Amino acid sequence: MSLIDNLAFVRTQQQDAESSRVTLDAASRRFGDDVDAARATWADEAARGVFTRYVDPYSTMLDTVARLLRSAEQAQSAGLMYTQHAVEAAEFALAHATGAVRQSEDIRDQASYAMARARDARTAGDQVEAKVVSIRATLAGIGH
Amino acid sequence: MATVDPRALVPVIESLEDGLRRLQISASLAEEDSARLQRAIEDVAIGAQNRASYAFDLATAAMTAAEDAVSQAGLARSEAEHAYRSVTYALQSARGALGEAQAMESHWSTQTGSAESDLARAKQILTDAVNELERLLAVYRAAVDAESAACGAYSACTARQYTDNEGKRQGPSCTWEARALTNAQAERIRAEQPLPGAKAAVSNAEGVVHRCAARLELCRQRLAETRLMVDASYDAVSLATSACDGARDSARLAGETETAAYAAREVATTAVSDATRALSEAQNAAAETASARAATAACGRDIDNAHALVRAARNSLGDRIEQLVQFDRPDIRL
Numbered sequence: 365m366s367l368i369d370n371l372a373f374v375r376t377q378q379q380d381a382e383s384s385r386v387t388l389d390a391a392s393r394r395f396g397d398d399v400d401a402a403r404a405t406w407a408d409e410a411a412r413g414v415f416t417r418y419v420d421p422y423s424t425m426l427d428t429v430a431r432l433l434r435s436a437e438q439a440q441s442a443g444l445m446y447t448q449h450a451v452e453a454a455e456f457a458l459a460h461a462t463g464a465v466r467q468s469e470d471i472r473d474q475a476s477y478a479m480a481r482a483r484d485a486r487t488a489g490d491q492v493e494a495k496v497v498s499i500r501a502t503l504a505g506i507g508h
Numbered sequence: 509m510a511t512v513d514p515r516a517l518v519p520v521i522e523s524l525e526d527g528l529r530r531l532q533i534s535a536s537l538a539e540e541d542s543a544r545l546q547r548a549i550e551d552v553a554i555g556a557q558n559r560a561s562y563a564f565d566l567a568t569a570a571m572t573a574a575e576d577a578v579s580q581a582g583l584a585r586s587e588a589e590h591a592y593r594s595v596t597y598a599l600q601s602a603r604g605a606l607g608e609a610q611a612m613e614s615h616w617s618t619q620t621g622s623a624e625s626d627l628a629r630a631k632q633i634l635t636d637a638v639n640e641l642e643r644l645l646a647v648y649r650a651a652v653d654a655e656s657a658a659c660g661a662y663s664a665c666t667a668r669q670y671t672d673n674e675g676k677r678q679g680p681s682c683t684w685e686a687r688a689l690t691n692a693q694a695e696r697i698r699a700e701q702p703l704p705g706a707k708a709a710v711s712n713a714e715g716v717v718h719r720c721a722a723r724l725e726l727c728r729q730r731l732a733e734t735r736l737m738v739d740a741s742y743d744a745v746s747l748a749t750s751a752c753d754g755a756r757d758s759a760r761l762a763g764e765t766e767t768a769a770y771a772a773r774e775v776a777t778t779a780v781s782d783a784t785r786a787l788s789e790a791q792n793a794a795a796e797t798a799s800a801r802a803a804t805a806a807c808g809r810d811i812d813n814a815h816a817l818v819r820a821a822r823n824s825l826g827d828r829i830e831q832l833v834q835f836d837r838p839d840i841r842l
Contacts, residue, residue, distance in 0.1 A: 374545065374548045380545070381538070381541035381545040383541075384534070391527075394530075395527040402521075414825070417824070422817050426531065426535070429539075433538055439799050442799075443553070443799065446792045447556060450553060450790040451559070454563055454789070456786070457560060457782035457786035458559055458560075458562065460779045460782045460783075464570035465566055465776075468574040468773075468775075471574070471577040471768050471769045472769075474577075475577055475584050475769060482590075482759070484754060485751050486594055488595065488750065489594040489597070489598040489748065489751050489755070491747065492747050499740050502733070503605075
């Protein structure tokens with residue numbers, strides 16, 4: 365699976381997490397409504413004790429959890445955005461580097477070929493020189 | 509404050525307890541999803557970092573290869589230029605050798621023609637000398653025959669002579685025969701005289717023919733040798749021309765390669781820059797995901813605390829329900 369595919373999968377998970385958080389928000393609101401209804405129904409001192417001791421701290425904590433979840437969601441969203449940038453930059457750099465390696469190796473091969481051709485030409489020149497020396501020696505031997 | 513039957517509060521408390529349970533489940537799901545998302549983001553961020561590192565290594569390798577290519581292309585261009593100068597000089601040498609070989613071929617061709625002419629002239633002189641000798645020999649042989657005939661006639665004449673009783677010679681005088689014999693002898697001697705000169709002339713002519721033939725043979729041999737050298741020079745010129753073309757091509761190729769190598773180095777430099785930027789992006793992503801991890805962990809801790817609290821609340825609410833269910837005095841407030 366490529367990083368791009370992984371990113372798509374992460375996006376799905378992000379939607380799941382957001383959906384869970386929305387569900388939790390809805391549940392919190394429903395619970396708040398239930399608590400309000402219960403307060404209206406049960407408004408004596410004992411009830412206040414129950415609400416003060418067990419329900420209100422939980423509500424406060426739920427608020428904190430909701431806030432933290434949103435904060436985490438924002439941080440994850442930012443992290444995901446940076447990660448996406450990093451993935452895109454990495455994929456781009458990798459493609460560019462792969463192309464650069466191939467190009468450089470091709471050019472290096474071409475340079476080796478050019479060098480071989482130049483050496484062949486030089487060898488041929490040396491052979492011609494040797495031949496010319498031999499011809500001149502033979503001509504000198506033939507004389508006039 | 510209204511007084512109610514505490515048992516009437518049981519559904520309210522049960523509702524609250526249910527609400528707490530649902531909240532607990534929702535919160536757990538939200539926290540788990542958040543944690544899972546966090547892990548997935550971190551996995552991808554780590555993958556991006558690895559990919560960026562790999563890209564950087566690859567770009568560095570590309571840069572090294574490009575530097576090698578630039579260096580090799582430079583060497584190839586230098587070698588090609590050197591080869592071009594070398595083969596150009598070789599081509600000039602070969603052309604010079606061809607000119608020399610052609611001049612020598614022309615020389616020996618002229619010499620051969622001259623030798624053929626000399627030989628033909630010498631052969632003609634020999635033929636003339638031989639003919640002259642044969643003519644002189646024919647004259648000589650005729651003179652010998654004439655002398656022989658004259659000698660026979662004289663002998664026959666003298667055979668007819670005799671000496672009489674008085675001691676006088678009798679018979680034909682043989683004067684004419686004697687004169688004829690003398691003349692024949694003189695003629696034979698005259699015919700004999702030019703023969704040594706004619707023979708010497710033939711011998712001389714034969715010597716000249718022999719020398720001319722030898723010279724002609726030498727000239728032909730030299731001509732053949734110089735023609736071989738002309739052919740060899742043509743081969744050398746052809747080889748040098750081909751080498752010159754090859755050197756020119758290789759110089760052009762090396763020049764193009766060097767230009768391409770510089771371009772490849774630019775590409776590799778850009779690739780390194782891209783990879784460096786990708787690494788930086790990956791580091792940013794790592795930092796951001798670390799920040800998100802801290803937020804997620806804080807959320808997890810609060811969820812745990814909330815769970816503990818909700819457990820306590822539910823237990824307490826459960827206890828209260830038990831108490832309310834067992835209570836049978838509605839006038840007493842709990």
